[in-house]
Amino acid sequence: MMEKIPTQSGATDQLLSDLKGVIQDAETWLRQSTQLTGDELKAAKAKFERTIGKAKEDIVRIEQTVVEKTKATAKATNEYVTENPWKSVGLGTAVGVVLGMLIARK
Secondary structure (H helix, E strand, O other), X not given: OOOOOOOOHHHHHHHHHHHHHHHHHHHHHHHHOOOXXXXXXXXXXXXXXXXXXXXXXXXXXXXXXXXXXXXXXXXXXXXXXXXXXXXXXXXXXXXXXXXXXXXXXX
């Protein structure tokens, strides 16, 4: 009924690594910018731009993964509710009662 969707932790880890790289490259570039010659400055800028580009690609990939997971979850929920309407009503009622009791306690 529910399909298994791959986790995004690897992509998140890669994104964090890329963002750390962007920060490190920026710090290095700022520290050395007064000492770098024309070609060295161009090379440092190109490396910085590549790192930023990779981080942007990782963000897009994570966003696509989240959208796919959300769609799959919505589809699975819709299928479950369609196949089990009375169970869904009962579950919703139970959750409502519990939340009402918790709110009333305060």
